[in-house]
Amino acid sequence: MKVAIKSYQNDPWLVFPIQVSGGLGALGIALCSHFTMTGWLMAAGLILLTIGLCFWSYHRHRDVLQKTQQGLVNNFLQQNEETIKSLQNAHNETLERLSNQHVETERQQFEALIKNLTLRFNLLSSRLGNTDGYLARPTETAPLSIETQMTNLAHGFDALINHLDQQPVGHEQQGFYINGLDSLCQKVLPIWSSQVEMARVHTEESIANLAERFDALSKRLDAAVLASQNTVGGDDPAQGGIVELLQDSQLELGTITKALGASLEEKNKMLRSIEDLSCFTEQLSKMALEVSNIASQTNLLALNAAIQAARAGDAGRGFSVVADEVRKLSRSSGEVGNKITETIDSVNEAIEDTLKISHKFARQDAVTLANAEHIIASVLGRFNKAASGLSESEELLRTENTAINYEISDVFVALQFQDRVSQILTLVSDDLNKLEQHVTELKDEEGSEGFPRSVNAEQWLEELAQTYTMEEQLATHEGEKTEINTNPTNITFF
Amino acid sequence: MAKTILFVEDSTSVRTVMKSTLTREGYEVIVACDGQDALTKLDGTKIHLIISDVNMPNMDGLTFVKTAKQMPAYKFTPIIMLTTETQEAKMNEGKAAGVKAWIVKPFQPAQLLAAVSQLIQA
Known part of the structure; x- marks a missing residue:
């Protein structure tokens, strides 16, 4: 891989082409002065020469730097490899040492565990009555290897499992686990049972x-x-309820007031009859007066007859006796007429007194009847109101009873x-x-x-x-x- | 004439309340506290319906029902079982013994009354 080469100011290769081109320029000036060449041509030639020299110088400079760099890198790589190798060797040695120490520690712990496990196994085996399950104990002279101890333990477990397989499935020998548990059970179980x-x-x-x-x-x-139903509604036909009683009372009291009214009416009729009777007494008075008048006239007629009889002498003596008798009779008739008039007056007074008293009583009766009707209506109204209240109470009681019965039914379910x-x-x-x-x-x-x-x-x-x-x-x-x-x-x- | 019901139940509370409930509905109620006691009540008296619990001391309900069904006088008497027992096997055992209805506790008294009315009229 090529690495970019950097140039530095103090690099001698950078100034070399300038120095060479400068020298050549001076040489060109010297040559130009002796040959017939134009200055421009000379300048061009010098420029081309300078460029070529610069190009050559650059490549030369880069090659040299790359070679130098490669040499340095190779040196560093070699040094690194040696260092890493030495470090790896040291690390491996350390790991091996630590590993050995750890294995030794683990081995010691493992031996202790196996020893402990063996002891517990032997204890368990002895408690379960499995004498075949006893494991060999390591001795000072011939310590057993871990593999041997593990193998023994495995055999021991196999023997114990076989022993347990020979026992009824699910049985536990609890007597071995907690001393006195059976006695406790014998004593406490009846108590628990009694308490329950x-x-x-x-x-x-x-x-x-x-x-x-x-x-x-x-x-x-x-x-x-x-009871409330019977009282209010009268479900019992023999006794009747309060509503029925009220209705009966209303009817009966109505009958009574009607009878009283009828009685009052009859009394009024009677009063009118008495009033009519007074009219008859007036007629009787007139008739008595007529009787008095007739008696007076008869007396006057008898007096005239007596006079005429006296005039007739002896022949009229008998007629004179008759005339006297008629006069006596007319006097008696006049007295009777007077007596009749007096009597009729007395009767009229009595009738008037009676009528006054009767009218007074009739008015009182009418007032009493009106009051009685008012009081009866008022009492019946109050009774009706009370009965209505009782009916509502009875209905409420009935509704509440139904609800309470439901509640009691639910309570019974809960019970x-x-x-x-x-x-x-x-x-x-x-x-x-x-x-x-x-x-x-x-x-x-x-x-x-x-x-x-x-x-x-x-x-x-x-x-x-x-x-x-x-x-x-x-x-x-x-x-x-x-x-x-x-x-x-x-x-x-x- | 009032119909007679034999009510067999070991629980005093259930026995008390149900006797009262059935009596209020116009039934004549004979009570027994277990199967053995109930058998002594089956002395030829006309019984229109038997209501019995299943799990009871001395004699359980199903044994009592099987015994009662062997008596000619009570062979066709309808029987209702009133129990906490929910096992299908027990219900089938009851059905095979001739039980007509199976009510699992807790129950509403109205439910029992409806079943009683239905079976007594049937």
Whole structure:
């Protein structure tokens, strides 16, 4: 690769062509003075010569610089390669040294781990009763290599796995893990079971009590609504309600006021009849007056007859007796007429008094009747208003009763959780009792046969899962977080 | 004449409330606290409908139903199971035993009354 060559002011090759052209120019001037040549021609020749020299000088200068540069670059490259090689050698040596140290450290740790693992394996193997699983321990005289120890460990694990395979699947010898756990189970499981059972019974009794109270509440509410219905609406035909009572009362009171009105009218008719009677008394008075007049005239006629009889002498003596008798009769008639007039006057006074009193009573009766009608209308109005209020209250009570019955129904749905909780707790309690019984049996067998027995946890869990009745129990058993379904479900008809 | 219902339920609260609810609807209700107790009630008395829980102490509901169905007097008595049991196998077992309806708790009393009315009239 060619590298651009830079020229410097102090480079001698730059001034060389000028010096040469200058010298040649001087030579040309000297030659021109001896030969017949024009100055322009000479100048042209000199210019061409100068250009050619400059071109030659430039290329010459560049070649020399490139050669010099190449030589320097080669020197530097060689030096670099040597330096890098030496550094690489040093680095490799360092890495090898560090690597060896690390491997040694790792090896020591690995040996320690294998030793620790071997000890733990032997301990585990001894606890599991696998005597075949014991591993050889390294000695001071014949230390075992790591490969050998690893191989031994692998064989040991194989032996242990074979030993475990010979045991029933899923069994765990828990007696080896926690001392006293079986005794604790025997003592604590019945307590847990009793506590759970106590909580279940307590909940059941409380909820039953609550359900009874809600039931009594519902019954009393129904009874109150029924009583209100009967009172207001008169659903009972034998007794009738307040509305019906009001209607009957209104009719009956109307009948009474009508009867009173009719009675008043009859009384007025009677008064008019009495008034008519007074007209008759006037006629009677006139008739009595006529009787008096007739008696007076008869008396006058008898007097004349007596006079005429006296004039007739003895012949008229008998007629004179008759005339006396007629005069007596006319006097009596006049007295009777006077008496009749007096009597009629008395009767008229009595009738007038009666009429006055009767009119007074009639006016009072009319006022009383009007007041009675007003009071009855007012009382009935108030009763109607009260009955209307009662009807509204009864309607409100009925609506509220329906709403409360719905609420009680919902409460009853919610109370059914007790049945579900009771079943869950019963299952837990039963399982606790079963575990306690199982632990007791295992302990008895251990004591008699001298070796521990195991519990098949998987089988236990499967049996427990089979006792569930609700999906939520199964989901919880499988570790899922579930929410209890509180919504009423549909009915399945077969 | 009022129809007679045998209500078999171990939960006191459910038994109390449902007896009251059914009585209020005009039914005559005989209650039993488990299957064994219920069998003693089947003494020839005319029963129009049986409502029974499934999971109960002493004798479970399905065993009681199977036993009752073997009695000539109650062979055709309709039965409703009222339970927390949701397993398909149990429902099929009930169906095979002659159960007419399966109600899973919690239930609305109105739902049960509707089913009772439907099965008693049928």
